Amino acid sequence: MEKIVFWGIIFRSSSHMRWFQTTMIILALCIMVFLFYYLIKGRGLYWTWFFGGSTHAWATFMAIIATKFGAVNGSAYSADCIWFNGLMVGIYIGLYHFTKLLTKTRAALNTQSKYQGIKNGSYSLKQKDLT
Helix, strand or coil: CCCEEECCEEECCHHHHHHHHHHHHHHHHHHHHHHHHHHHHCCCCCHHHHHHHHHHHHHHHHHHHHHCCCCCCCCCCCHHHHHHHHHHHHHHHHHHHHHHHHHHHHHHHHHHHHHHHHHHCCCCCCHHHHC
């Protein structure tokens, strides 16, 4: 079996290296899409984490079936696929919960600063606030 080294990581085959590169691109795209909506639009777009997580969940499921729970290693699937894709599912779940917490914290800070302005007397009512 061939061994390929990429970024100091040893891969069993070129298909494993291509899958690793593809998943890093998917992760980077998911992060960029979320940050765009969070920073520019002011709200989170959480389906991005579902997209990445479901991709890896499917790959984990297929690796479990193809390797018979890690007993057989092939050129496309191995026991390492189960661990790597399972870890990536965990990362996407963690990112989902972290960004939900981040959004709640941001909303709480925005609400708190609005009330702080009223308390200090620096908040003035405008005609649109009265309607």
